[in-house]
Amino acid sequence: QVHLQESGPGLVKPSETLSLTCGVSGYSISRGYYWGWIRQPPGKGLEWIGSLSHSGNTYYNPSLMSRVTISMDTSKNQFSLTLSSVTAADTAVYYCARIDINILVAIESWGQGSLVTVSS
Amino acid sequence: DIQMTQSPSSLPASVGDRVTITCRASQSISTYLNWYQQKSGKVPELLIYGASRLQSGVPSRFSGSGSGTDFTLTISSLEAEDFATYYCQQSYVGTTWTFGRGTKVEIK
Numbered sequence: 001q002v003h004l005q006e007s008g009p010g011l012v013k014p015s016e017t018l019s020l021t022c023g024v025s026g027y028s029i030s031r032g033y034y035w036g037w038i039r040q041p042p043g044k045g046l047e048w049i050g051s052l053s054h055s056g057n058t059y060y061n062p063s064l065m066s067r068v069t070i071s072m073d074t075s076k077n078q079f080s081l082t083l084s085s086v087t088a089a090d091t092a093v094y095y096c097a098r099i100d101i102n103i104l105v106a107i108e109s110w111g112q113g114s115l116v117t118v119s120s
Numbered sequence: 121d122i123q124m125t126q127s128p129s130s131l132p133a134s135v136g137d138r139v140t141i142t143c144r145a146s147q148s149i150s151t152y153l154n155w156y157q158q159k160s161g162k163v164p165e166l167l168i169y170g171a172s173r174l175q176s177g178v179p180s181r182f183s184g185s186g187s188g189t190d191f192t193l194t195i196s197s198l199e200a201e202d203f204a205t206y207y208c209q210q211s212y213v214g215t216t217w218t219f220g221r222g223t224k225v226e227i228k
Binding site (some may be wrong): 045060 | 121156216
């Protein structure tokens with residue numbers, strides 16, 4: 001059973017960079033699946049941020065592409081999200097997830113989510 | 121981007137009701153359509169993938185249908201634990217995955 005856990009600062013200042021890490025247990029991220037990030041502003045719907053293949057290829061939401069980087073550290077079995085030049089509009093719960101692109105073609109496991117507030 | 125339009129945004133219902141939620145894609149996505157349930161304060165969970173395939177462990181009162189641009193999620197007989205927000209999501213190959221805005225099924 002895979003387990004995902006987000007970690008990182010809960011408060012980021014405007015114009016600075018948001019950084020989150022997703023620790024994965026129960027499965028090696030380099031073995032298969034895609035790994036992604038989704039966010040949800042308070043009281044609103046879900047927004048796809050981007051994903052990372054087990055071989056390191058990245059796929060980003062075009063609306064965020066200029067500010068987003070998703071990377072992996074296989075030695076620690078974790079992957080990360082950085083979002084630069086944040087504004088209040090980036091305040092959200094950020095979820096990391098495991099994505100099955102072969103059979104389900106869907107998000108099949110989620111982390112518990114990490115609330116990040118952008119405020120001075 | 122492929123836009124996903126869900127309706128209604130809010131759905132008052134009672135236990136035992138048959139509930140139907142619709143989702144329309146801005147272009148054909150074949151059957152690359154998934155449904156998620158999100159209970160208040162909780163993490164979304166996959167209910168249906170491939171438009172009509174029930175994820176393991178999901179009760180059979182949930183069903184999905186559709187292909188191309190028009191899709192439906194049906195709950196045959198609403199139970200108390202089903203009051204939640206439901207999201208459709210397209211996973212068409214080569215596109216940025218996108219979600220509908222959600223349908224909140226609430227107590228009538």
